[in-house]
Amino acid sequence: MQGISLENVSVGFGGVKALSGATLGVEAGEQLAVIGASGAGKSTLFRALNRSVALGGGRVAVGGHDLYALPRRRLNELRRRIGTIYQAYNLVPQLPAGVNVSLGEVGGMGGLGTLRTFLAGPGAGLSKKVGAALEEVGLGGKAGVRTADLSGGQQQRVAVARLLVQRPDFILADEPFAAVDPVTTERVLQTLLHLNREGATLLVNLHDVEIARRFPRIVALREGSVAFDGPPERLTEDALAEIYAGDSSATADEEAFDLSELRRGLERSMRLTEGRDGVSSH
């Protein structure tokens, strides 16, 4: 099995360059933490790895396939092997948690299987796999609960369970620890590492540098390109300062008066409501 490679990848949204000339190679089975300031392009990088954004330039290869050159059918086959956990979960809120979990394997179903799953309705027809996955993330009794009625952290765990059902060869986890407590963080991390030990290539976006340091390889993005790539030992305080320089939360001090203080507080609280933890402390 082959890994992932990005060659000089650029992605733009209107005038904004989210990725510009990002180059990165990841071996199959590797585990990798991606860090970077807010807006550095981490989520966009992941979206380029399952062809959810249009490419401005460059080349993306996953598992030896040129991702953006594949015809629809082949693309879907490859996408089945790529599992993603999103920053905003992106579950279907009206469906029961169990159905959302079983959607992890919907890509592999034929037309008839799809209809059967659809008509079986909530609760019924959930495979053993789904039950086991929910059990594993500690949501054994929640299969029938409407996903919108779950807490943020619980929804995140539903997304992890969906990943377990999908059993992908490549895992893209976009801030999977943003809304979960420390115990759950550890649990989700162990689950992801377990999948990695079984052969899956693991890429995790992190705001928490301490957790990132537990990965054998760290890649830092800054303004859309790779600014650091190496083992955690090489990630010095200076390197970190460089990576997070220009992050708006770190440069509020040029502002006049106590207004800057107010602004910093505002930004901090905004960041909290978005369910991410701040990087200004690092």
Add this chain to the structure above:
Amino acid sequence: MASPRTERPGIGGAIPRFSWKGSLAVLVVLGLTGYSVTGTNFNIVELIRGTGAAERFVSEMFPPDLSAATLRATGTGILETFQMSFLGALLGAVVAFPLSALGTQQISTVGASRGERLRRAVPYHLSRTLLNVFRSVPDILWALVFVVALGLGPFPGTLALAVHSAGVLGKLYSETLEAVPSRPVEALAATGASGFQTFLFGRLPQAMSGFTSLTLYQWECNIRSATILGFVGAGGIGQQILISMNLFDYPKVATLVGATIIVVLIVDRFSAAIRQRLAY
């Protein structure tokens, strides 16, 4: 974020200040008003002069005819109207659903080839056009068409309501489907789900409560329309109202119209209550 001391003009002030665009708009509205008043012979004096005849008409309606025969006829007419409107909405929904599914723009065309885009565009435009034809012809015209083709009675009326409802619902359904939050749908597509699968598990569940509410509302509209369709011979209580009018049986007209108003109010209330519950 703006720097602290920046003034922000343009924020605040609910009453718009003078602007050329605004003045032009006012002029256009005034012009159109005058044009339409002359075109329609709109005349307040004539309206007031006509009140005498209207008064006579209304006073002749009272007391309403509450004889057993009239009540029975009213009941039959009301029931027929009810049945027509219900079946019309149901058939309309059944036809609208697949057409709206085809008439929904796919979001994920990232990296789609030109042939692929074209293949998606054909069913989209076909179903949109069909729905537009269904919708833009008013139900009373559809009723005329079906009465000519099938003869008098509630059946052509029901078909007329069904076709018009299909047009209205189809458009509203596909708009609902398109307005659904796209991230869950994209997430499904990113796991390799097909277009059909993302529709079934991503779009549809998110649009479902909207569908139900729209269908109920269309049923309300159909009840009101169904009372009129009788005027062109397409069944329902309207047919009885027309006959009684032609016979100058105003007390019976009063009973029929009164009953219609009551039923319309009841259905409105009922459906509004259900729609309220659906909108959480």
